[in-house]
Amino acid sequence: MKNKFEMRMLEELNFFLGLEVKQLPKGIFIGQSKYISDMFKKFNFPEMKMSPTPMSINISLHADLDGQPFDQTLYRSLIGSLMYLTTSRPDIMFSVYLCARFQANPRYSHYKAVMRIFSYLKGTPNLELWYPFGTGFNLTAFTDADHGDDQVNRKSTSGGLQFLGRKLVSWSSRKQNCISFSTAESKYIAAASCCSQVL
Incomplete structure (x- = not known):
């Protein structure tokens, strides 16, 4: 360079x-x-x-x-x-x-x-993210959602984590854009958002 x-x-x-x-x-x-x-x-x-x-x-x-x-x-x-x-x-x-x-x-x-x-x-001031060498690049994702937890507009909250090997590379926690009518629906919305992040 x-x-x-x-x-x-x-x-x-x-x-x-x-x-x-x-x-x-x-x-x-x-x-x-x-x-x-x-x-x-x-x-x-x-x-x-x-x-x-x-x-x-x-x-x-x-x-x-x-x-x-x-x-x-x-x-x-x-x-x-x-x-x-x-x-x-x-x-x-x-x-x-x-x-x-x-x-x-x-x-x-x-x-x-x-x-x-x-x-x-x-x-817990010293908690840190650890990125070890040589743990591979297998992509693993986790996601979950509550159902209608927001007290104001009854929207659900999605959360997700994505790992490359044992390295945490992406994480999120946000209110869903639409109102879901069941726990299953809120979890499908969270899964779709997680899949988009993975892709």
């Missing part, structure tokens, strides 16, 4: 756009622990308890129109920071995008759900 382009060789890649890259003989780790640390400093969070999960299984977020309003600017800033973190943290994707649905009119109940995600990150 040096013969064709004017360039200079720097040291081995270890940091790129907030992503930390650790290259080892057996594979590569990609994470964002420094970004998480910077987020906690940016929002000046006090000491908080660590949570074992990003969201409680008993929570049911909805518009909460009677709830106490929360600062829209701060809420959007929190959500935006978390959305960028999903670049290397598929474990928080569903929770973050569920909370992101309420950016137009956030309530204190939504803020509490966001803070649960931050308390989870407090205890």
Whole structure:
């Protein structure tokens, strides 16, 4: 490449756009622990308890129109920071995008759900994606969907993961575009979306 382009060789890649890259003989780790640390400093969070999960299984977020309003600017800033973190943290994707649905009119109940995600990150700042060498290129995909979980418009949520060998290369969690009338239909929609991603 040096013969064709004017360039200079720097040291081995270890940091790129907030992503930390650790290259080892057996594979590569990609994470964002420094970004998480910077987020906690940016929002000046006090000491908080660590949570074992990003969201409680008993929570049911909805518009909460009677709830106490929360600062829209701060809420959007929190959500935006978390959305960028999903670049290397598929474990928080569903929770973050569920909370992101309420950016137009956030309530204190939504803020509490966001803070649960931050308390989870407090205890898991060093979780990283692992890309081992020599695990083949067999394409494997997983997908699932709930049925009518959205409290506002009864739409379902699809989730999916795609692996090349043992390397996670794509993941998603999003609300479906249409309303399904059964669990089977919502799962067919999720499967179709996953197949499109695979193709």
